[in-house]
Amino acid sequence: MIKGVICGKGGQGVITLNAMIGTLASGLGLSAISAETHGMAMRGGSVATYIKIGEGQSASVALGDGDFIISLTRDEALRNLPYLRRGGVLILDTEDKTAIEGDFRIISLDATGTANEKFGNKILAGQILLGAFLGCFRGLDVDKALEILKNAPKINIDAVKYGVENAQTV
Amino acid sequence: MVKGFFLGNELMALAAYHAGVKSAYAYPGTPSSEILSSFMHFAPERYSQWSLNEKIALELAAGEAVSGSYTLCAMKMVGLNVAADPLFSVAYTGVEGAMVLVSADDPGPYSSQTEQDSRMYAVSAKMPVFDPCNPVDAYRLTLKAYEISARYQLPVMVRPVMRVCHSRQNFSTDTEPAPAIKGSFIKDTSRWAATPKFRRMLHEKLNRTLEILAAENAPKMPEKKHDMAVIASGYAYAMAHDVIESLELPFDIIKVDMPFPLDKQFVIEAEMVYDKIVVLEETFPVIERNFTIKTDGRLTGLIPSEGELTADIIENCLKKTAGIPIDEKTDSGFGSPAPLKPRLCAGCGHRPAFYAMKLAAPDGIYPGDIGCYTLGINLNAVDTCICMGASITFAESMKRSNPDKPVICTIGDSTFFHTGVSGLTNAVLNKAPIVVAVLDNETTAMTGFQPVPHMSGLISIEEACKGAGVKNIVTVDPYNLLKSVNALREALEYAHENNAPAVVIFRKECVTKTRYKNKKTAVILDNCIDCTICYDWFECPAISRSRPKHMAEIDESACVGCMVCLQVCPNKAIGVRK
Ligand code: SF4
Ligand code: SF4
Numbered sequence: 001m002i003k004g005v006i007c008g009k010g011g012q013g014v015i016t017l018n019a020m021i022g023t024l025a026s027g028l029g030l031s032a033i034s035a036e037t038h039g040m041a042m043r044g045g046s047v048a049t050y051i052k053i054g055e056g057q058s059a060s061v062a063l064g065d066g067d068f069i070i071s072l073t074r075d076e077a078l079r080n081l082p083y084l085r086r087g088g089v090l091i092l093d094t095e096d097k098t099a100i101e102g103d104f105r106i107i108s109l110d111a112t113g114t115a116n117e118k119f120g121n122k123i124l125a126g127q128i129l130l131g132a133f134l135g136c137f138r139g140l141d142v143d144k145a146l147e148i149l150k151n152a153p154k155i156n157i158d159a160v161k162y163g164v165e166n167a168q169t170v
Numbered sequence: 171m172v173k174g175f176f177l178g179n180e181l182m183a184l185a186a187y188h189a190g191v192k193s194a195y196a197y198p199g200t201p202s203s204e205i206l207s208s209f210m211h212f213a214p215e216r217y218s219q220w221s222l223n224e225k226i227a228l229e230l231a232a233g234e235a236v237s238g239s240y241t242l243c244a245m246k247m248v249g250l251n252v253a254a255d256p257l258f259s260v261a262y263t264g265v266e267g268a269m270v271l272v273s274a275d276d277p278g279p280y281s282s283q284t285e286q287d288s289r290m291y292a293v294s295a296k297m298p299v300f301d302p303c304n305p306v307d308a309y310r311l312t313l314k315a316y317e318i319s320a321r322y323q324l325p326v327m328v329r330p331v332m333r334v335c336h337s338r339q340n341f342s343t344d345t346e347p348a349p350a351i352k353g354s355f356i357k358d359t360s361r362w363a364a365t366p367k368f369r370r371m372l373h374e375k376l377n378r379t380l381e382i383l384a385a386e387n388a389p390k391m392p393e394k395k396h397d398m399a400v401i402a403s404g405y406a407y408a409m410a411h412d413v414i415e416s417l418e419l420p421f422d423i424i425k426v427d428m429p430f431p432l433d434k435q436f437v438i439e440a441e442m443v444y445d446k447i448v449v450l451e452e453t454f455p456v457i458e459r460n461f462t463i464k465t466d467g468r469l470t471g472l473i474p475s476e477g478e479l480t481a482d483i484i485e486n487c488l489k490k491t492a493g494i495p496i497d498e499k500t501d502s503g504f505g506s507p508a509p510l511k512p513r514l515c516a517g518c519g520h521r522p523a524f525y526a527m528k529l530a531a532p533d534g535i536y537p538g539d540i541g542c543y544t545l546g547i548n549l550n551a552v553d554t555c556i557c558m559g560a561s562i563t564f565a566e567s568m569k570r571s572n573p574d575k576p577v578i579c580t581i582g583d584s585t586f587f588h589t590g591v592s593g594l595t596n597a598v599l600n601k602a603p604i605v606v607a608v609l610d611n612e613t614t615a616m617t618g619f620q621p622v623p624h625m626s627g628l629i630s631i632e633e634a635c636k637g638a639g640v641k642n643i644v645t646v647d648p649y650n651l652l653k654s655v656n657a658l659r660e661a662l663e664y665a666h667e668n669n670a671p672a673v674v675i676f677r678k679e680c681v682t683k684t685r686y687k688n689k690k691t692a693v694i695l696d697n698c699i700d701c702t703i704c705y706d707w708f709e710c711p712a713i714s715r716s717r718p719k720h721m722a723e724i725d726e727s728a729c730v731g732c733m734v735c736l737q738v739c740p741n742k743a744i745g746v747r748k
Contacts, residue, residue: 009510019338022175026340032175033304035337038200040281040616043542044711045512057304058408059337060481075507082506 001054002137003061004088007080008072010042017070017126018049021133025053027148028141035059048080054139068136070129072112074098091132091167093125107132107167115159124159131163173342178305178334181341182272183208185312186242189268190348193217193234195227197588198617199246200281201335202274206244207618216350220620223558223588224249225256228271232260232325235269236362238353240316244272247288248557252589254291260325261295262372263361267353268319268326270312271297275331277452277478283540283557285476287454288329293430296376298383299327301404301429301451303411305339311427318387322379331452333405333478380431388433389426394443396420398492401440402450403429403457406479410450413485420492421448429456437461448472448491452479466491514545516712517686517730519678520609522648524551524580525708525738527607529651530658531576537564539590541582542616542680543609548709552580559589566593566602566671576662578605583631584614587623591634594671598639603665605658606673608635611680619683635673642672649678651737681730688731691747694722698743708738 008014025032034051050059070091071077092108111125196206210218221227224245231243250273273288292299302308315326360368402410403426437460449458449467458467466472524546538552539561546552565579581590614620635643642664646657661672698721705713712728736744
């Protein structure tokens with residue numbers, strides 16, 4: 001089982017990224033369950049989703065038990081770090097790692113910047129982060145995932161591939 | 171074939187469609203809002219309606235179900251307070267077809283005024299209630315609710331908590347939707363227009379039905395492996411299941427699908443079989459209160475009586491009960507930053523309306539209401555927030571207690587039609603010298619942009635105010651700050667001179683819904699003296715303070731170009747970037 005937290009601020013695409021990961025996991029034949037926050041928080045407040053892939057009746061992740069955190073901002077990463085287990089992985093959409101340290105792996109990507117410069121659309125940051133996530137876990141079959149995505153626009157797939165490669169080189 | 175990664179709300183709507191629902195009614199409210207929009211999505215050919223408020227939605231759903239049709243009604247739990255009157259009555263009369271009421275709870279609370287438990291309504295109204303534990307379970311139990319509603323001719327409640335509504339889970343089914351089931355009304359005054367004498371008989375019949383129903387749907391006792399058991403319903407069950415399984419805690423676990431009515435025999439048996447029982451449920455001890463011995467839970471103080479249950483709380487409570495030492499969680503030791511608070515969007519028309527209120531009546535009292543515009547709190551322009559529609563009634567009565575203060579209340583367009591109009595009529599009848607600011611963004615923004623009555627073209631806010639007896643009604647564009655302030659000043663004057671409420675309608679469509687983006691943005695000029703007004707007092711999220719420069723700074727990608735900050739800046743230090 002893989003479980004973790006995806007976080008950022010309202011309107012940044014946390015919920016979309018969560019749905020992409022869950023849908024892809026379903027496509028890979030794995031069970032997936034996630035929990036989101038809607039409503040007031042979506043007006044620019046802190047937003048976090050919890051997700052479990054592989055098994056589970058609930059999406060809740062206990063403190064110190066998460067295998068990963070994907071954070072779209074440094075501050076939200078700091079706020080949610082207590083969920084990360086020792087040896088877990090933190091995927092950050094920023095190169096700013098100030099004050100973030102501990103017994104876990106950090107992949108800091110500046111996905112939004114890269115999406116803008118390399119792929120011409122910052123929306124594709126989600127695809128890059130999705131790729132980085134896929135690249136991190138042996139339990140997830142990257143080739144099969146790319147096969148599922150094959151009908152998506154080529155640029156989206158390239159962004160996912162970019163994420164996969166960058167996850168592994170860290 | 172349906173297959174995907176679905177929200178709980180989507181799967182409840184799908185189950186209603188599959189069960190043969192003919193008509194669906196709802197008023198939006200987090201966390202329930204996606205239920206009706208999903209029903210519209212799955213079943214575009216069937217009837218669905220965003221009703222004016224929850225009482226109306228429930229009565230409409232009941233009216234059709236009394237006529238033999240299958241109906242769905244959805245709301246959030248505070249909406250159920252509004253709908254409580256028909257709820258209690260229809261529980262007695264029952265229905266001919268089938269009716270399921272989904273009332274979504276919000277432990278936490280995340281987007282609500284209370285942590286109330288809709289199941290308590292089910293208990294006091296004597297209505298069977300199902301408590302699903304996750305989206306897939308919500309699909310199964312909603313189908314079951316229709317089956318039971320049809321079989322016993324009773325309205326049935328499904329009570330998901332926010333974590334069920336807004337969880338996603340993969341789900342697929344080959345089930346084909348049942349054709350829409352419709353009936354026709356058969357007259358029976360002893361049932362549908364029952365006088366108190368018949369009401370007593372209906373009550374008696376209901377009590378008997380509930381006993382049979384409880385016995386037929388009693389929770390299943392597991393094969394006994396441990397001396398201790400967890401009895402749980404809803405999302406608390408799902409979390410307890412995962413915690414017990416992953417930590418191999420010494421508890422058998424019993425899932426309760428239907429917390430009310432609960433089979434008495436089941437309770438006795440569980441108390442006999444186990445040495446210790448922990449009851450986990452949200453948010454009130456509805457199941458727990460049936461147990462008298464050997465039981466720990468909220469009534470004994472093991473489980474906290476406020477806030478959302480989390481996997482960590484459940485883990486600690488179970489370990490405590492089992493005498494297993496609780497290890498201190500490895501806190502990574504970082505000072506974690508405070509959570510970001512939600513704010514009105516950049517360019518939101520509500521912001522200048524609030525700002526104008528503060529300029530027009532700096533010493534005013536500002537009763538507020540429920541919606542995006544509750545965030546006027548950040549601008550110190552919302553002093554009270556009680557429930558839907560209470561802005562106008564609070565304005566009337568607070569003015570009576572604070573006659574020397576100007577009172578301006580704010581109410582959104584959807585809330586105005588929900589429960590505002592009757593309060594406004596009351597203010598007219600009782601000569602309340604108040605100003606009612608209707609913040610009209612032409613949508614129900616907070617809950618996801620559901621339609622509002624006046625966009626139908628069949629009614630307008632102005633007409634409704636006139637009909638309520640208001641004589642002084644003006645409409646302004648809040649992007650024009652000076653006009654807005656003047657309109658409020660004149661309205662206050664009118665109200666005080668005439669002992670009558672005045673209405674100012676601030677009309678500006680929601681920029682987030684329309685994705686408004688002016689080609690030009692605002693820019694801070696060199697003469698900015700960092701007076702803090704535009705980012706702290708006006709608090710546009712596109713503006714922040716640039717520390718190194720000791721100046722304000724505008725994030726051009728966030729600025730939508732409403733150009734209100736130009737009017738707010740006292741130093742003329744904001745200009746237009748072409
Ligand atoms: S969603 Fe619309 S109404 Fe709500 S804060 Fe944003 S702009 Fe204002
Ligand atoms: S013009 Fe000014 S007030 Fe309007 S969105 Fe831009 S920065 Fe904010």
